[in-house]
Amino acid sequence: MAVEAITLSKELRFGDGFAVIRPRCKDQIENFRDKLLIKTNADTIDTLRRSLVTVSNSELNEIMLKLLGFTEGSGMLAETFSEQINALCGDELFLQRRANIIFNLPGANQRHQWPHYELMSGISPSTYTIWLPLHDLADEGGIFYVPDKESFDVMQQEYEQGTVNSPFMFKSVRCREAPKLKFGEALIFNPFVIHGNMEFNAPLARIAVSFRFQSRKDLLYQKNSDFLKTWTLKRGESDSR
Amino acid sequence: MTVASVTTDINMGPFIIPSNAQNMIMNNFAQRSNRKIELVIPEPILSDKLLTTQWLHEKFKFTAVFLCSIHQLPKNGKCLENFCKNMRDTEFFFAIEGEVGTGEAFLRACAQERDIFYSAKSVDQQNADWLDFYRGSKQ
Numbered sequence: 001m002a003v004e005a006i007t008l009s010k011e012l013r014f015g016d017g018f019a020v021i022r023p024r025c026k027d028q029i030e031n032f033r034d035k036l037l038i039k040t041n042a043d044t045i046d047t048l049r050r051s052l053v054t055v056s057n058s059e060l061n062e063i064m065l066k067l068l069g070f071t072e073g074s075g076m077l078a079e080t081f082s083e084q085i086n087a088l089c090g091d092e093l094f095l096q097r098r099a100n101i102i103f104n105l106p107g108a109n110q111r112h113q114w115p116h117y118e119l120m121s122g123i124s125p126s127t128y129t130i131w132l133p134l135h136d137l138a139d140e141g142g143i144f145y146v147p148d149k150e151s152f153d154v155m156q157q158e159y160e161q162g163t164v165n166s167p168f169m170f171k172s173v174r175c176r177e178a179p180k181l182k183f184g185e186a187l188i189f190n191p192f193v194i195h196g197n198m199e200f201n202a203p204l205a206r207i208a209v210s211f212r213f214q215s216r217k218d219l220l221y222q223k224n225s226d227f228l229k230t231w232t233l234k235r236g237e238s239d240s241r
Numbered sequence: 242m243t244v245a246s247v248t249t250d251i252n253m254g255p256f257i258i259p260s261n262a263q264n265m266i267m268n269n270f271a272q273r274s275n276r277k278i279e280l281v282i283p284e285p286i287l288s289d290k291l292l293t294t295q296w297l298h299e300k301f302k303f304t305a306v307f308l309c310s311i312h313q314l315p316k317n318g319k320c321l322e323n324f325c326k327n328m329r330d331t332e333f334f335f336a337i338e339g340e341v342g343t344g345e346a347f348l349r350a351c352a353q354e355r356d357i358f359y360s361a362k363s364v365d366q367q368n369a370d371w372l373d374f375y376r377g378s379k380q
Contacts, residue, residue, distance in 0.1 A: 225255075
């Protein structure tokens with residue numbers, strides 16, 4: 001169930017640590033998807049999903065390198081969810097410079113992420129992440145989440161063992177269900193929530209995008225201008241950047 | 242028609258990058274940007290004025306200049322203004338940030354963004370602890 005902006009902060013800090021959100025208008029997500037299709041020379045999102053299943057790893061890397069130039073993506077998406085972002089961080093942000101476009105391929109032993117929480121990459125403890133698929137999720141190709149307090153239990157046990165992101169974590173969080181989001185829906189989560197994805201069987205690849213942000217008033221951690229840029233939410237004003 | 246890269250002091254804002262690594266970073270970005278670096282400019286350490294670059298620009302008329310980061314731009318207001326004016330026709334490539342642009346306004350905007358990062362406070366890394374981060378986020 002989508003969470004109203006006013007209760008979002010409470011849910012992310014003291015509740016499950018993640019929530020489903022929806023933008024007031026999804027034009028910008030459609031614009032984002034259209035730009036992605038232009039940059040990858042694909043006619044439709046399903047064409048791209050189908051082609052990803054058969055491309056070689058080197059071709060896939062070439063696509064990923066090309067997408068490094070898609071620098072306007074994170075700003076487009078931040079404006080899409082400006083209501084929720086403003087409720088959490090105000091208008092003055094440090095925003096991820098390049099949105100992560102994530103291709104997940106179906107089948108065993110394909111690209112999928114080891115479970116992790118965002119903080120371990122050196123982002124600030126005040127950072128939030130928004131993750132959204134660029135199509136409806138009809139299969140298990142989504143992303144699973146471990147509620148905040150359960151994540152902290154795993155974190156504590158790992159701490160006692162002197163490990164971080166070890167096989168213990170992997171074993172602790174396996175066999176989770178991935179929410180089946182519709183195109184336009186997104187998951188927002190705090191940096192302590194463990195998440196990852198599972199192998200899935202489907203004829204098409206899964207394409208998703210994620211980006212991170214924090215208030216400019218909050219402390220930075222290891223990420224600086226390499227990862228973040230300054231951004232002021234326009235909230236409906238035209239975006240010329 | 243000269244494309245140059247500029248190495249500077251190892252310290253640049255939050256980053257510590259030795260000059261050989263600076264060259265690797267800039268060469269990689271040049272390759273991805275379909276440019277070939279023709280001249281490598283070693284700016285002196287302990288200075289961020291980028292004066293050598295400006296002096297050489299008078300001779301070589303650089304069309305493009307590669308730097309590692311916006312954090313290498315001059316901090317002193319007058320030095321920055323001179324740099325922006327003297328280099329206004331040159332295309333700048335900041336490899337770490339992936340920012341590319343030309344003109345005084347572009348360079349000033351990059352410096353302004355650098356200043357915002359510079360003035361932001363950071364987590365005390367010496368005493369950082371996973372569990373404290375979590376507990377702190379609930380206060």
